[in-house]
Amino acid sequence: MPILSYLLHGRASGSGNEPSPTVQEELAAQWYNPTDIASILLIIGGDVVQKAFAQGTGKPYVPVVVNLDTGYARESKSFVVDRLLRDLEAREARRLASEDRDYSLKITVFEATGTRNGPTRFSWTYLHLVGALITLAQLGIAAIPLALKGDWSVFLITAVETAFVQWCGCLPEWTSEKLPSRQKSDALYALSSGNCAREIMIIIGCGKCLDLESLAAPHPSRASRPWEKFSWLSRSRPDDPEEIDLEGKPRKPDLKKRRPGLQPQREAIVWNVWPFGGVPLGFALTRMTHAVLSVLWLSLLVNVAALREFRDSWCFLAVGGLRMFQNAWLAAKELGPAMRNLPLKKKGQFVAPKVMDGLMDFHTIYSRGLPLLEEFFPGPLLEAEAK
Known part of the structure; x- marks a missing residue:
C-alpha cells in the first residue's frame, strides 16, 4: 500500500503550523510524479x-x-x-x-x-x-x-x-x-x-x-562432466595408466565399448587459483561473476536509494x-x-x-x-x- 504509507508518512512529518494536504492533493501529487516506485516494480x-x-x-x-x-x-x-x-x-x-x-x-x-x-x-x-x-x-x-x-x-x-x-x-x-x-x-x-x-x-x-x-x-557444476562438451573449458583426457598392454605400453581406449552418443573422452580444466582453487574453470567463472555482480548490484542500489x-x-x-x-x-x-x-x-x-x-x-x-x-x-x- 504505497499510497497509504505515503499519506501516513506525510501526515506524521508535517509541522503543527502547516496545514495538512488534503487527500485529493496527495493523490494528485502521487499521480503527477509517483513515489515509492520500487514497491510497484517488485510486483513480479x-x-x-x-x-x-x-x-x-x-x-x-x-x-x-x-x-x-x-x-x-x-x-x-x-x-x-x-x-x-x-x-x-x-x-x-x-x-x-x-x-x-x-x-x-x-x-x-x-x-x-x-x-x-x-x-x-x-x-x-x-x-x-x-x-x-x-x-x-x-x-x-x-x-x-x-x-x-x-x-x-x-x-x-x-x-x-x-x-x-x-x-x-x-x-x-x-x-x-x-x-x-x-x-x-x-x-x-x-x-x-x-x-x-x-x-x-x-x-x-x-x-x-x-x-x-x-x-x-x-x-x-563442481564436477568435470558438465564442462567436457566445451572445447575451451576442457582438454583431452590423458590415457589411463591402468590401460596398458602386456608389454607395458599404453593401450588406446576401445571406443566401440563406450555408450553410444558420448563425446570423446575429455576432462574439465581445473582452476587452481585462490580462492576458487580445485573447481572446473567454467564453474569458477560463474562464482567470480556472481561475486563481482553482487558488489555492483549493491552499489547500484545504493545510488538509486540516494535518489x-x-x-x-x-x-x-x-x-x-x-x-x-x-x-x-x-x-x-x-x-x-x-x-x-x-x-x-x-x-x-x-x-x-x-x-x-x-x-x-x-x-x-x-x-x-x-x-x-x-x-x-x-x-x-x-x-x-x-x-
Missing part, C-alpha cells in the same frame, strides 16, 4: 525472473531483464524436462478433436530427428528478436528525460541493469545445465507427471536425442512495466522442442477410454509397454489383463 518477483532467465539463456544475448532487488535465480535441475513435457501436452491438447477429449489415457509417440546445433549451441529464435526490440524500447523511454531535461538518472539505471543481465546471461553455466553431455541417445523415454497422469509422451531416441535422463538428474524522488517517475515506471511484461511473457511462453535442441517428429497417438486399454495398444505396436504397466499398475493384474 524472482520466481518469474528465474523462469524467464532459464527460458532465454544459451546465446550471447539473453532476451530477459531483471528489475532492481529481484536478483538472479538458478535453474531447477529438471526445468528443461518439465517445460518440455508441459509444452508438448499443451500442443497435443489443442490438436485433439473435441469428440476425442473424453479419455483416460493418451499416449503420443515422437521420434527424435536430430539437431544441427553442436553440443553447446542453441539457435537464434524470435524470442531474441522480441527481447531486443523491448530492450531498445526501454532504453528509448529512459532516454527521454536525458534528451529533454538533461536528467540521466533513469537512462543510467536502465543501461547498467541491462549490461549486468547480459553479462550474467552469457555465462557457459546455463548452457551446461540446459544441454547434457550425451547428445545422441538411442534410448526410449516416457515423460509423464506421474501415476495419475492422463498424458504420456514417448520419445524414441534413434541415436539423435538428448539424454533426458541426464537433464532430469544432472551432474553438479529519493525521481523527477521523471513515469518514465521509470514505463521502463519497469515493459520489463514486467517481457519477463512474464517469456516465463510462460511455450517453446517448441526444436528450440530446446530436440526436434521431434510425431509418429502416432493412442487415445483410450481406459488406462489399461491404452497401455495394451501401445505395447502391441511398440512392445515397450511393460515399464508403463509397472508405473500405472504396480499391483497384480486381473487374469484377463494378464492374458
Whole structure:
C-alpha cells in the first residue's frame, strides 16, 4: 500500500503550523510524479525472473531483464524436462478433436530427428528478436528525460541493469545445465507427471536425442562432466595408466565399448587459483561473476536509494512495466522442442477410454509397454489383463 504509507508518512512529518494536504492533493501529487516506485516494480518477483532467465539463456544475448532487488535465480535441475513435457501436452491438447477429449489415457509417440546445433549451441529464435526490440524500447523511454531535461538518472539505471543481465546471461553455466553431455541417445523415454497422469509422451531416441535422463538428474557444476562438451573449458583426457598392454605400453581406449552418443573422452580444466582453487574453470567463472555482480548490484542500489524522488517517475515506471511484461511473457511462453535442441517428429497417438486399454495398444505396436504397466499398475493384474 504505497499510497497509504505515503499519506501516513506525510501526515506524521508535517509541522503543527502547516496545514495538512488534503487527500485529493496527495493523490494528485502521487499521480503527477509517483513515489515509492520500487514497491510497484517488485510486483513480479524472482520466481518469474528465474523462469524467464532459464527460458532465454544459451546465446550471447539473453532476451530477459531483471528489475532492481529481484536478483538472479538458478535453474531447477529438471526445468528443461518439465517445460518440455508441459509444452508438448499443451500442443497435443489443442490438436485433439473435441469428440476425442473424453479419455483416460493418451499416449503420443515422437521420434527424435536430430539437431544441427553442436553440443553447446542453441539457435537464434524470435524470442531474441522480441527481447531486443523491448530492450531498445526501454532504453528509448529512459532516454527521454536525458534528451529533454538533461536528467540521466533513469537512462543510467536502465543501461547498467541491462549490461549486468547480459553479462550474467552469457555465462557457459546455463548452457551446461540446459544441454547434457550425451547428445545422441538411442534410448526410449516416457515423460509423464506421474501415476495419475492422463498424458504420456514417448520419445524414441534413434541415436539423435538428448539424454533426458541426464537433464532430469544432472551432474553438479563442481564436477568435470558438465564442462567436457566445451572445447575451451576442457582438454583431452590423458590415457589411463591402468590401460596398458602386456608389454607395458599404453593401450588406446576401445571406443566401440563406450555408450553410444558420448563425446570423446575429455576432462574439465581445473582452476587452481585462490580462492576458487580445485573447481572446473567454467564453474569458477560463474562464482567470480556472481561475486563481482553482487558488489555492483549493491552499489547500484545504493545510488538509486540516494535518489529519493525521481523527477521523471513515469518514465521509470514505463521502463519497469515493459520489463514486467517481457519477463512474464517469456516465463510462460511455450517453446517448441526444436528450440530446446530436440526436434521431434510425431509418429502416432493412442487415445483410450481406459488406462489399461491404452497401455495394451501401445505395447502391441511398440512392445515397450511393460515399464508403463509397472508405473500405472504396480499391483497384480486381473487374469484377463494378464492374458
